[in-house]
Amino acid sequence: MGLGGATMDERVPRDFETLRATILERRQSLPKRIAQIAAYALDNPDDIAFGTAASIAASAGVQPSTLIRFAQQLGFDGFTSLQQVFRERLRERNSSYDERLAALRAKAEEGAGHRAIFDGFVAAASTSLSDISRTLNEPHFEEAIALLAKAETIYVLAKRRSYPVASYIAYALGKLKIRNQLIESAAGLNAEMVGFATPNDAVIAISFSPYAPATIEETRAISEQGVPIVAITDSSFSPLAQFAKVWFEVAEADFAGFRSLSATMALAMALTVAVGEKRRDTGRKRKV
Amino acid sequence: MGLGGATMDERVPRDFETLRATILERRQSLPKRIAQIAAYALDNPDDIAFGTAASIAASAGVQPSTLIRFAQQLGFDGFTSLQQVFRERLRERNSSYDERLAALRAKAEEGAGHRAIFDGFVAAASTSLSDISRTLNEPHFEEAIALLAKAETIYVLAKRRSYPVASYIAYALGKLKIRNQLIESAAGLNAEMVGFATPNDAVIAISFSPYAPATIEETRAISEQGVPIVAITDSSFSPLAQFAKVWFEVAEADFAGFRSLSATMALAMALTVAVGEKRRDTGRKRKV
């Protein structure tokens, strides 16, 4: 009776996510002070896990008894059983990303098997993604998008290791119906292709150390025609950087002598789709 | 005096790593029961963080007082201050990989800016890597390596979205001096190229839904010549699976309609390098 019927009809949330969902769902119908605790609990789950009822109540600005009523209203016996859920969350939480990566990499480096090779590449890719996510220069990103969005034709320029990225960009641009030209080396007509570019176009050039001479040379040539260049490379000392209007420095981790492409790929895809979106927004779409 | 001088000359470890190092360093010189707790603490740090002195002591098979002596010997006031270090560890531990990803994805989905697009692709790539790392079929992986390692020529077959992966495999195989042939569509001579393959060769075929008809057709043709096929695809119902001797099911996350390539790429690189290593081991290298 005294507990407002909450004890009998509800099943008690055993895991944090269910608990969270339950709280959010009932948020509107909770009394003021109870809601106050509910908000505090979701905002400071660690405090709930470690604190005492008194300390938590004080931090949340309520009485300890309110905290217990909150727990009971959710179907728990009392504060202690509620706290268990918050502790379980910390317990079951996977070890940190860095710890996991370090483990993968350690396994890859000392372990000899083929699985270790696989783990090594996964670790390298994850590291690269994590790095670029942290270090991406947003103003440069916006500038590159703007620059590419107003291009009539986007030329894509990359050889050897970077070529897969270029071919993917070309594929994605095509799907987005953005006119583009992949500068491949096959036919030996690159110089002529490059010659068609005008300042109204734009170039995405990709090259990593050791920089393919052909990429450098073609980039230089095309920049002399006044075509704006977006470069994706691995250092600001890259020969590509001097020709580029905007450049991205992407640090890819490597394994077994092969560098990852995951960060470059993610950046390339993001650039491509962002350009597509920008064009749609500004009504300049379908230049094909 | 009574505490053996441990209280005065040592600085108290404030973070878990220091504490861990300190314990490992002194391991030899610790009394039996204290060492017993020390081992337990390093093996079950979560229990130390959440348990009571009594429950921990019971789990470790010692008296509560011993637990406190252990803490004091490390320079702490008592068990409580030791416990703080173990709790701090859980607190400061980065949020879990999944939580971080979820945050990235949430930002990407609700947020509108270009940065959100980038985050979306990074999240998709990370998810894909995480998935494949968990689900990779190791026996299949070994089988594929064995199969490819004994091939005279490795044919690489992929179109459209999968083409960048194929081009990277071809590049890497080339660098490893493994004879390979990329089946490109440019010249329209694919059927003839495919015709050269023999049962002593092998094929890596990559295709994802919607499966490029050309890839399916060429895979079928080449399989009829008795050439063993390793397929990388997205489902066991894939048309590629029926022709393949070994196939990998790779679930790539997508963003904005573009699926990630990171997992496929990692698998492809691992396959390639593993094949290279296997060849070196078995002395069959340099078929070029």
Add this chain to the structure above:
DNA sequence: TAATAAATGAGTCACACGTTCCATTTGCGA
């Protein structure tokens, strides 16, 4: 506005907690 129920604050209590103390055992050198 009055009557009633819900929500809240505050005081109380039993108890489990971390800690201390002391008796006993163990290890070690003479």
Add this chain to the structure above:
DNA sequence: TCGCAAATGGAACGTGTGACTCATTTATTA
């Protein structure tokens, strides 16, 4: 073997804990 100090086990203690109860305030309904 003896003697001493370190290590250990176990009981006792005082504090702070979570939970309960009840008086008071606030919201709701007639």
